[in-house]
Amino acid sequence: MRPVRADRVPGAMPVVVLGVVLAGCGAGGAKPALPGPDARPGAGACPFDPVVARVHPLTHVDARSPGVAADKCLLVLHLELRDQFGDAVKGVGDLKVELYKPGPGTSPGMETQALVWEVPAFAQAETNSARFDPATRTYRLPLVADRWVAQWLSAEGGALRSGSPAWLKVRVVLGTGGRPMVDEFVVQP
Secondary structure, three states: OOOOOHHHOOOHHHHHHHHHHHHHOOOOOOOOOOOOHHHOOOOOOOOOOOOEEEEOOOOEEEOOOOOOOOOEEEEEEEEEEEOOOOOEEOOOOEEEEEEEEEOOOOOOOOEEEEEEEEEHHHHOHHHHHHOEEOOOOEEEEEEEEEOHHHHHHOHHHHHHHOOOOOOEEEEEEEEOOOOOEEEEEEEOO
16 A cells, blocks of 8 residues: 555645644643753752853963053953853852962962952843853953062063962852852963
């Protein structure tokens, strides 16, 4: 027996189209489950909330930024937030940025805290969103620092470093209501 094509049976095509539309709209069907263990309704957290903060390698010191006083420079922090699935996301919270410098003859982990920035605007949705760079999927946060930060990383900074290595460590702590997210990154010349 030969199969009958729907386009040759009068009135069959509208029935097929109606069936596809109803199935696609989920008429009477079960709703799909949300992905991830924390995505259950009532779990208290959005599955797309940030769970990891990372200081992105685009982070650098800008020694000659227009509009910055001559005795200052900018630490341009690029901060990336990722959800439980590893995707870049936006998030708000209390952000603290710390800058550490190594002492003479010290090994990594034996640094001295030199500067601290509290970034209260990161907890406000409007100003937070304005700092998000869609091209890099990171937050770009220019932080004003003392001029010695740029000098430390320069070739001329040897006298300032007094035998210390030519790098600085940036540490971020982001609190979003749950466990704080912490990351560190070494800025080199």
